[in-house]
Amino acid sequence: MRNYSAVGLIFANMYDESFRDGTAVRSMGSLPFGGRYRLIDFPLSAMVNAGITKVGVITKSNYQSLMDHIGSGKAWDLSRKNEGLYFLPPRSSDDAMYQGRIGSLMDVVPFLNHSKEDLVVLSDCHMVTSMDFDAMIKSHVESGADVTIACRHGVVPKLPDIPVLTMDASCHVTDLLLGRIADQKAYYGTGVYVMRKDWLLRILTEAAARNLYHFERDILQRRREELKIRGYVVPSLVMPIYSTESYFNANLALLEDEVRSQLFPKNRPVYTKLKDCDPVQYGLHAEVTNSLVGDGAHIDGKVKNSIIFRGVQIARNVELENCVVMQNVSVGDHCKLVNIIADKNVVIRNGVTLQGSESYPVYIAKNSII
């Protein structure tokens, strides 16, 4: 038994615009990742693994694929008689009411009012991590802070208004900038916040009264001195997705043993929607090395350093290197693909050669036929 109770809120659309190739047809939360997952699987599973049994998914637009993926929440054990998963699309079409993180949160005040939990955990979907939420929540409770911001040290990702923190020895935030300054290394926020629910509700009411909507700027930055803001340095791997290149690299990073062991810790599984695919079939001519392969793939060609999602078909005499190939893509005979991201259901007919560069992979949009 845990000595706290928390409700989770996941922002499925936050930072959609930073990776337009991938989010043109879907939300950030439903972006496919790592051979069988969608980005939302990571925060959702992490919350469930921390014993959170009530999670609201806040969406704004483009959320059909997200709803299809999450369904009743069964795959995360969140299809419950009491509590479980709540889908929270916008309540009104009035855009003014839906600006920024505060706007989204204003929309879910009734959900929060109906929650009996004392704490709220907010998470975005654009930072891939299997961090231990339980450890972060405990650290927040012990510190007595108003709000705890999860952060990592490193080169600050190119995201608009990303919080960049300066902390003292006890992790108290002494300065908070928004947005990166050149390529310097610093502590940056990973889009996860823990706070008391009554505190959040009070802040929301005040912000609404003052017509403020930017959580990071109008609350955290502007009121930094009067609030007790703490940083929590996430001890495990965090991979930010903010561009085609970062998406490509984060996928290929899964080919490293250390990355896989950090992202798929044995005691904190990452859950996802089950597909009932058959096992992967490797043909007589298959030559697959240093690759991650999702179930239901049928491979008879050469695959190297690639991420192959569920249900992908790769014919004989194909050469694939450094590719991210999403669900149900089919690659015909005698194709050669290097540094390619192929979105869902792409069909590449026989004899096609396509090459991107490592720092600028070619993105083939969903349902394209080449």
Next chain:
Amino acid sequence: MFRKQECVAMLLAGGQGSRLYALTRKIAKPAVPYGGKYRIIDFPLSNCVNSGIETVGVLTQYQPLELNDYIGSGQPWDLDRMDAGVHVLPPYQRNQGADWYKGTANAIYQNIDFIQRYNPEYVLVLSGDHIYKMDYSDMLAYHKEKGADCTIAVLDVPKEEASRFGILNTNPDGSIYEFDEKPAVPKSTLASMGIYIFTWEKLRKYLIADEEDSTSQNDFGKNVLPTMLNSGERMFAYRFEGYWKDVGTIDSLWEANMDLLDPNVPLDLSDPSWKIYSRNPGMPPQYLSATSQVQNSSITEGCVIHGKVESSVIFAGVTVEEGAEIVQSILMPGAVVRKGAKVQYAILAEDVEVCEGAVVGEAPEEIDDLSRWGVAVVASGIKVGAGGKVLAKGMIEADVKDGEEVSAHA
């Protein structure tokens, strides 16, 4: 009040499967893993759902724990329904005493009340021993068209194999005039597949009569079906065409897995219109390292392969280390094969560990006396020590010490 169901399926899953030896010491035969991510029972259960049958009673008796857990609420097969769905039916105590299921017919007899509450027209009786994809609704349509009281699915088997099966001799209209259990000189090649559709009214009557007959073994094949035939009931053979395999022995289980790797065998598990559902562990995708060499194999989630895998079926969460070699083998969930070990023509049950340099199984071409050759089996949780050797036909149920050479180790 239960909604009426036209057809209720009853799945006989209580068998021990004693000819699978080490593989069924702790689990019932229908729970035996098959095909990389399935268990045998997934086939009849998925066939039911795909055929539109929403009520399935699963009769359990032998080692039911793992099977019960596996079936659970029936959700993986979409059989968690309001009042239909899958129901696990173990033997139970009544006010006039308690019985184990004495035979296949008695198992259904003891659950007459379960069937009756759905007030069905027909009952489909299945066993949990076979790998096949079949649309039971076609068979039911045939049963209705013939106005039959009982329809038995049959497979046309090669003449030379017919004497291994229960053979049905039929008239040109498909009606059955004789049962011939493992005949020395078969008159026909139509083998019973152990799949029966009964008109419930009739079956109920015969089950009650069979129970009252103290000389009966309460078995469908031995008692109820012959009695119905002798009483002049309308019994028909329904010809099935397609892949069907009894996986009751080590050799047939191994072959049925190998069949999945043969493109000429008509068993397609990737057909989206007839999915085989299973309870899924939900592990990360499989990783094949830079040193891996994988050909003609079926591998599923959670596996990490650094070695060589050829013509093998690898279940979830298996590790094959660098320099290890897997040939023509079946590795069940969680098995680990350490550096430089070799597994050939073998079945490793769940969580087996084959240590460095050990060899499990023998290739037939390495053996002069082929009568000595057979698939080697290592039971679940067993460790084969470094440099240990398990010979062909080995049936290993205790740890093999480092450097030890064994064929059987009970």
